Amino acid sequence: MTDHNLDISVLVGSRICHDLISPIGAIANGLELLELTGATPGPEMELISTSVRNANARIRFFRIAFGAAGEQLMGRTEIMSVLKDFSKTGRIEMSWVPSDPHPRPMVRLAFLALLCCETALPQGGAIRVDQEDDQWKIIGTGSTVSLDPVLWNTLGEAPVSGNASSATVQFPLLAEMATKLGRKVEFVHDSERVEIQY
Incomplete structure (x- = not known):
């Protein structure tokens, strides 16, 4: 993946x-208006409401993971809000x-x-995410850790070889973006733990 293609993919995201x-925000506002007008809540309304919350949570997360990033700072409160909402959409607590x-x-x-660690935890x-001095560690734990070594070994390569699917695009993006920031990605794992370092 060239820098040009990487930049284009980030802008598309x-x-x-x-x-x-x-x-999605408009749908959420519409649901609130229906509640204010005395609409009787039912399973249909709850399904729509839950779906809107999940979609909003995933978009907020994906906007940071796949979108363009300036140099503005992000505080812990904002980050935790995104992770808390995103965690509710799956079986993994972040x-x-x-x-x-x-x-x-x-x-x-x-x-x-x-997102890479999430793929290695099929049972949840x-x-x-932790940081020691300038070293970042992302540690996933679960009853089962299962990873594709061919896919995971691409994390240390830049430019990344092979083809990624839409479900695994985070792997080449992590490798390429880490390289642009002067970082080398490494990982270790056992049967119940996977750790990415950079």
């Missing part, structure tokens, strides 16, 4: 997230340990690494 967030604000590109790397589990 930003555009999609930007264009979807408004109509947590963020660093207390200081961080530049958005570094947060994006962590979010991409979270927990993923924690």
